[in-house]
Amino acid sequence: MSGGGRQAARRSPGTVGADPWGGVRPFSIKTKLGALVVISVLITTGLSIVAVHTKTELRFITVFSMIATLLITQFVAHSLTMPLDEMNAVARSISEGDYTRRVRENRRDELGDLAQTINVMADELEAQDNQRKELVANVSHELRTPIAGLRAVLENIVDGVTEADPETMRTALKQTERLGRLVETLLDLSRLDNGVVPLKLRRFEVWPYLSGVLKEANMVASARAGMATGSGSHTRTDVHLHLDVSPPELTAHADPERIHQVVANLIDNAVKHSPPHGRVTVRARRGPQPESLELEVLDEGPGIPRSEWHRVFERFNRGAVTRPHGPGSDGGTGLGLAIARWAVDLHGGRIGVAESERGCRIIVTLPGLTSAPS
Numbered sequence: 001m002s003g004g005g006r007q008a009a010r011r012s013p014g015t016v017g018a019d020p021w022g023g024v025r026p027f028s029i030k031t032k033l034g035a036l037v038v039i040s041v042l043i044t045t046g047l048s049i050v051a052v053h054t055k056t057e058l059r060f061i062t063v064f065s066m067i068a069t070l071l072i073t074q075f076v077a078h079s080l081t082m083p084l085d086e087m088n089a090v091a092r093s094i095s096e097g098d099y100t101r102r103v104r105e106n107r108r109d110e111l112g113d114l115a116q117t118i119n120v121m122a123d124e125l126e127a128q129d130n131q132r133k134e135l136v137a138n139v140s141h142e143l144r145t146p147i148a149g150l151r152a153v154l155e156n157i158v159d160g161v162t163e164a165d166p167e168t169m170r171t172a173l174k175q176t177e178r179l180g181r182l183v184e185t186l187l188d189l190s191r192l193d194n195g196v197v198p199l200k201l202r203r204f205e206v207w208p209y210l211s212g213v214l215k216e217a218n219m220v221a222s223a224r225a226g227m228a229t230g231s232g233s234h235t236r237t238d239v240h241l242h243l244d245v246s247p248p249e250l251t252a253h254a255d256p257e258r259i260h261q262v263v264a265n266l267i268d269n270a271v272k273h274s275p276p277h278g279r280v281t282v283r284a285r286r287g288p289q290p291e292s293l294e295l296e297v298l299d300e301g302p303g304i305p306r307s308e309w310h311r312v313f314e315r316f317n318r319g320a321v322t323r324p325h326g327p328g329s330d331g332g333t334g335l336g337l338a339i340a341r342w343a344v345d346l347h348g349g350r351i352g353v354a355e356s357e358r359g360c361r362i363i364v365t366l367p368g369l370t371s372a373p374s
Helices: 005-009 029-054 058-095 110-158 166-194 206-224 256-272 306-311 336-346
Strands: 202-205 240-246 251-254 279-286 293-298 350-354 361-366
Touching (some): 029 058, 110 166, 206 256, 251 256, 256 361
Parallel strands (some): 240 279
Antiparallel strands (some): 279 293, 293 361, 350 361
16 A cells, blocks of 8 residues: 555554643643733733832832743743744755755644644655655556567567567457556546546436446456456456346436446445355445435455545555455556545535445445436
């Protein structure tokens, strides 16, 4: 999983800056500055009283008051500026590409919250940097293999070692198809990064639509059997796909092309994690709103630890299971579930991992007519 061991302890973004004191911190900076003013007034008042009773000259009392106040102010200022200096050094390191440094979180005031925020930011930047490096390595590896194979075939033909017969050209075509699938995956990533894509919403019957998606998945897997794919698509034919739609006349209102991306990627992910001769179930039910839809994809694989549920839809995340992929499956680029979430988000729907007695269970909720964006 990208991000390394440090990411296992990454904080949830929703907890950044959380205030356990209900908005009133006992050691906030405002409290400290207020205490500084009160202490200064008390020192001046006390020394004035001493001067009155001891008949000390006022100028000596004024000097002593100023010295005491300056010492206390220096102490408070040092306690405030020291963590700022540390934060500045860490921020400068981050700007120079060093994402390993962190700020100590040993304060219970606004500076402590700022330190926590900087550390979370550093965690995120470190994870993105690792993902970028992993993407470059993955794409380089995936591109090198089909290009090398295609070049070898063409060189053999040019040198007269082999003839340009149908079998040789079919081998070259397979390598070209691998390149095409990788480019298609990268285009999906580009669409994900560029923001919202216009939806083409329409009403469709769920049973024949999903039946076609499952049939296509089986046909593609059979066609690719025996060769590795460049985009992470599975090549397994031993996993049984089962469709469960109730009621049979169920209809939905969505963009069929985008929903195809969702279902195809979820099926692909479930098949790759299934045991030999396992079963993947695609279940469809009517949602609470008109023309809304609830989809479930269940497999019989090792499942996903609850601690990883919030990360499975991150880009380039390939999971933390030691042997996450079934026989005949490659590791993929870790983009399938991220693309599925992107397509669901376009509809204003929800996607997430749910409890399951066995394997992994992912639920997709599409809003239908009432909430879907136009």
